[in-house]
Amino acid sequence: MGRKRKEIEPKLGRRAAVVAGPDADELARIALDLFAERHYSTVTIKDIGKAANVNSAMIYYHYRDKLALFNAAIDSATSEAFQHFDDNIHNGKHENAASAINAWFDVHVTLYKRLRNVIKISMDCSGPEFSDARSTIKNFYSHEKKILGDIINDGIDSGIFRKVDVSVVCTMISAFLDGILARSLMLKDFDMLKTVEEFKRTLWLHLGYRTVPVRTSSRSNTTDRKSA
16 A cells, blocks of 8 residues: 655755655554664654654654654553444444443454553653643553543443442553553563453452353253252
8 A cells, every 4th residue: 555645845946846755643653663672762853763664754754853753652552442443333233231341342352452552652651742642542541441441431331341340440441452462562471361261250250240241051951950
C-alpha cells in the first residue's frame, strides 16, 4: 500500500517539494518502538529518521520536537487500544458482560507489543517536561476504569455477576494486565495466553459467573433411574 504524498511549503524562493514518506501516526509508531528499546534521552530525531527511512526534516514537518513525538507515541498506542475495543464491542458479537470483558482482554493480547512499550517508556516520564505524557497515561487508566466499571455494573444488573466492589475489581483487572505486559518484556518464554485464561477463570469465580451451565451427569441420571 503506497504511502501518502505530502507537499511541503516552499521556503524563500524554493520550489515546493512533493515527498513520499510515513505520516504522523506511522512516525509515532516507529518512535514508540525506539523509545522502548532505548532510554528517551539517548534517542535522537536522527535515530528516528533512520529507523523510518526519512530525513530529520520530514519528522519536523509533523512534530515540533522529540518531546512532541514522544507524547504522540504514547497517545497513538493508547488511542488504538480504545479504538480496537470500540470496533469489537459495537459489532453485536457480545451477548453479555462477560463477553465484553473478554474483548478487553483480547485487546491487550492483540496489541501487547505496543501497550507493553507504553509501560516501558512511561518509566521515563518522571520529569516536569513529561506532564502531557503522564496526563495521557492517567486518562488511559481513567477511561479503562470507566469501561470496565460500566461492563461489571451491567453484569450485576443483568444477574450474571454477584454484587462486588466494582472499583476494586476494575483495579484488579487493570493491574493484572499491566503485570502480564511487563512480564512479557522480562521473560521471553512467558505464556501470556495461558496466564490470561487462568486469570479469567479466577475472575469469573470472584464475580460468581458460571461459564458452563451445571448439568446432571448421565451417570447420576442412570443411578437415579435404578434407585427409582
